[in-house]
Amino acid sequence: MHAMQMISTHPDVRGSTNDELIRCIEECYDxxxxxxxxxxxxxxxxxxxxxxxxxxxxLDCADVCGATGRLASRRTGSNEHLLRAMLEACAxxxxxxxxxxxxxxxxxxxCAICAxxxxRCEQACVTAxxxxxxSRRQ
Amino acid sequence: MHAMQMISTHPDVRGSTNDELIRCIEECYDxxxxxxxxxxxxxxxxxxxxxxxxxxxxLDCADVCGATGRLASRRTGSNEHLLRAMLEACAxxxxxxxxxxxxxxxxxxxCAICAxxxxRCEQACVTAxxxxxxSRRQ
Amino acid sequence: MHAMQMISTHPDVRGSTNDELIRCIEECYDxxxxxxxxxxxxxxxxxxxxxxxxxxxxLDCADVCGATGRLASRRTGSNEHLLRAMLEACAxxxxxxxxxxxxxxxxxxxCAICAxxxxRCEQACVTAxxxxxxSRRQ
Amino acid sequence: MHAMQMISTHPDVRGSTNDELIRCIEECYDxxxxxxxxxxxxxxxxxxxxxxxxxxxxLDCADVCGATGRLASRRTGSNEHLLRAMLEACAxxxxxxxxxxxxxxxxxxxCAICAxxxxRCEQACVTAxxxxxxSRRQ
Numbered sequence: 264m265h266a267m268q269m270i271s272t273h274p275d276v277r278g279s280t281n282d283e284l285i286r287c288i289e290e291c292y293d294x295x296x297x298x299x300x301x302x303x304x305x306x307x308x309x310x311x312x313x314x315x316x317x318x319x320x321x322l323d324c325a326d327v328c329g330a331t332g333r334l335a336s337r338r339t340g341s342n343e344h345l346l347r348a349m350l351e352a353c354a355x356x357x358x359x360x361x362x363x364x365x366x367x368x369x370x371x372x373x374c375a376i377c378a379x380x381x382x383r384c385e386q387a388c389v390t391a392x393x394x395x396x397x398s399r400r401q
Numbered sequence: 402m403h404a405m406q407m408i409s410t411h412p413d414v415r416g417s418t419n420d421e422l423i424r425c426i427e428e429c430y431d432x433x434x435x436x437x438x439x440x441x442x443x444x445x446x447x448x449x450x451x452x453x454x455x456x457x458x459x460l461d462c463a464d465v466c467g468a469t470g471r472l473a474s475r476r477t478g479s480n481e482h483l484l485r486a487m488l489e490a491c492a493x494x495x496x497x498x499x500x501x502x503x504x505x506x507x508x509x510x511x512c513a514i515c516a517x518x519x520x521r522c523e524q525a526c527v528t529a530x531x532x533x534x535x536s537r538r539q
Numbered sequence: 540m541h542a543m544q545m546i547s548t549h550p551d552v553r554g555s556t557n558d559e560l561i562r563c564i565e566e567c568y569d570x571x572x573x574x575x576x577x578x579x580x581x582x583x584x585x586x587x588x589x590x591x592x593x594x595x596x597x598l599d600c601a602d603v604c605g606a607t608g609r610l611a612s613r614r615t616g617s618n619e620h621l622l623r624a625m626l627e628a629c630a631x632x633x634x635x636x637x638x639x640x641x642x643x644x645x646x647x648x649x650c651a652i653c654a655x656x657x658x659r660c661e662q663a664c665v666t667a668x669x670x671x672x673x674s675r676r677q
Numbered sequence: 678m679h680a681m682q683m684i685s686t687h688p689d690v691r692g693s694t695n696d697e698l699i700r701c702i703e704e705c706y707d708x709x710x711x712x713x714x715x716x717x718x719x720x721x722x723x724x725x726x727x728x729x730x731x732x733x734x735x736l737d738c739a740d741v742c743g744a745t746g747r748l749a750s751r752r753t754g755s756n757e758h759l760l761r762a763m764l765e766a767c768a769x770x771x772x773x774x775x776x777x778x779x780x781x782x783x784x785x786x787x788c789a790i791c792a793x794x795x796x797r798c799e800q801a802c803v804t805a806x807x808x809x810x811x812s813r814r815q
Contacts, residue, residue: 264707265794269714272786274721292706293678299750300683306594307688307753311587316478318582322598323472323480327487329743330468334461336713339721340454342461345494349465352486359483372686380679402569403656407576410648412583430568431540437612438545444732445550445615449725456720460736467605474575477583510548518541592754599748599756603763606744610737616730618737621773624766625741632759 264289266336273338284335287350287384287391291332294357294384298325301364301377308371317363317374324360327353328384335391343395350392357385402427404474411476422473425488425522425529429470432495432522436463439502439515446509455501455512462498465491466522473529481533488530495523540565542612549614560611563626563660563667567608570633570660574601577640577653584647593639593650600636603629604660611667619671626668633661678703680750687752698749701764701798701805705746708771708798712739715778715791722785731777731788738774741767742798749805757809764806771799 266288271280302321305314331353334346361381368375404426409418440459443452469491472484499519506513542564547556578597581590607629610622637657644651680702685694716735719728745767748760775795782789 265711265790266714268790269711269718269787272790273714273718274723288710292710296702296706296746296750297679297683299747300680300687303595303598303751303753304683304687306591309688311591315582315587319475319478319579320480322578323475323483325747326468326471327483330464332710333464333713333739336710337457337461337717339717340457342458342497345461345465345490345497348486348490348493352483352490355486356483359480373683376679376682376686403573403652404576406652407573407580407649410652411576411580412585426572430572434564434568434608434612435541435545437609438542438549440736441613441615441733442545442549444729447550449729453720453725457717460716463609470572471575471601474572475579477579511545514541514544514548595751595754596756599751599759602744602747603759606740609740613733613737616733618734618773621737621741621766621770624762624769628759628762628766631762635756635759 264292270336270338276338281391281394283387283391283394287387288332288335290380290384290387291328291335291353294380295325295328295332297377297380298322298328298360301373304373305367305371314367314371317367320356320360320363321377324356324381327356331388347392347395350388350395354385354388354392357381357388361385402430408474408476414476419529419532421525421532422529425525426470426473428518428522428525429466429473429491432518433463433466433470435515435518436460436466436498439511442511443505443509452505452509455505458494458498458501459515462494462519465494469526485530485533488526488533492523492526492530495519495526499523540568546612546614552614557667557670559663559667559670563663564608564611566656566660566663567604567611567629570656571601571604571608573653573656574598574604574636577649580649581643581647590643590647593643596632596636596639597653600632600657603632607664623668623671626664626671630661630664630668633657633664637661678706684750684752690752695805695808697801697805697808701801702746702749704794704798704801705742705749705767708794709739709742709746711791711794712736712742712774715787718787719781719785728781728785731781734770734774734777735791738770738795741770745802761806761809764802764809768799768802768806771795771802775799 364374364378436459502512502516640650640654712735778788778792
């Protein structure tokens with residue numbers, strides 16, 4: 264991905280990048296794609312009725328990761344208070360989805376891969392949230 | 402919109418709809434469209450350089466409203482803890498965007514309309530969040 | 540929705556609204572929400588394995604309607620060639636999803652409602668596409 | 678990204694992956710993020726009023742790439758006719774956005790990077806569209 268290149272050339276950033284946030288952007292886009300794929304693969308499984316909750320959480324996680332990745336990509340002006348709330352919500356979405364996927368990991372390899380992507384994204388969101396310090400309530 | 406009809410015919414809902422949540426879904430989709438429009442109208446204004454923060458908050462608010470509207474539309478399985486976090490983040494997104502739009506309301510009618518849509522969506526999110534009670538940490 | 544109010548106050552539009560396009564925006568946002576709901580309701584049905592294709596088409600239709608609604612909301616600058624391609628793709632997405640939902644309409648009321656929303660959005664996209672005349676290949 | 682791993686473990690795919698389509702998915706997600714970033718960086722530039730059309734095309738391209746990446750990720754059931762239409766629309770979105778970004782590439786490095794990401798995604802969409810052969814009008 265080009266997140267690092269793009270953000271380091273932003274006129275208000277000029278090289279002073281928040282590397283934890285950039286890594287988080289990359290994980291959010293990756294996790295969003297992985298969750299769309301996992302929902303779709305679960306839907307094709309013979310025992311789909313046992314995977315309803317997994318599909319539900321995959322779809323929710325894809326939506327939250329997608330929105331969080333877009334917000335975290337913006338550096339014009341500021342919206343740190345909201346960004347932090349979204350990073351925390353995204354960590355929660357990944358935690359829930361990753362835990363559910365892990366329950367099906369031994370039977371479905373796509374769930375094992377997705378559980379791992381969710382765990383990486385969850386950790387990246389937690390780390391990035393720690394770097395976003397709203398100096399004041401906007 | 403068809404949110405009420407669709408959710409009242411969901412096999413797990415069967416008429417026991419959460420009307421506050423359904424109203425919130427409608428406001429989220431409306432506010433998402435309004436914020437996309439307001440960002441675009443601000444971008445065309447002669448004094449666009451004074452509207453950078455407004456455009457930024459409009460784009461963020463559109464993303465968060467879009468994701469929240471999709472999550473709130475799902476009634477299969479459960480994800481109440483995340484839904485509540487997203488409703489709260491969405492209320493914050495609307496509060497920030499509505500406040501900024503209100504600053505430009507006297508000069509730009511689109512900002513006045515958007516400020517009002519944000520306020521309605523913020524209130525609907527707050528009300529809906531109060532009805533979503535995670536019985537346990539999932 | 541506020542699409543008409545927002546677009547009629549856009550500095551480059553100033554009242555000369557394309558009413559067919561505005562109606563199409565509203566149908567796109569409505570159909571996007573309806574398809575998210577229908578995918579979710581189908582997922583909860585006892586015979587979910589017979590609704591796999593319906594869920595797939597619902598998710599695709601929601602994505603295309605969402606993107607088309609956002610594109611159609613923008614009036615700054617111009618992108619008529621792409622807008623027309625997206626309106627045509629969206630009409631196709633709605634046609635396919637509406638046809639599949641109609642097959643399940645007698646058994647599942649949510650599919651009947653969704654089939655009707657898809658048909659309305661399909662027609663609105665076809666009508667709007669006819670009003671978008673790219674004067675030249677951009 | 679995990680697109681290759683996810684799709685190769687889909688129960689209906691089982692290793693018979695369409696590698697051109699998978700590469701296209703990765704380019705779509707990358708280009709979507711790059712365009713969100715470029716719109717935001719352009720918005721912060723001193724000469725923002727000269728970048729209105731660039732921002733407009735960036736936002737449109739991000740929306741179309743996002744929707745196309747999600748559609749292309751789904752392998753359950755089939756929707757080849759729509760997928761092809763979206764791949765073609767996405768190639769067009771990337772062509773238009775890439776051409777506009779290239780006009781500003783000498784002044785703004787983010788536009789140069791974005792122009793290149795758009796060109797890669799355009800080519801990946803064209804190549805992938807050639808592999809998606811709807812056997813019949815669905």
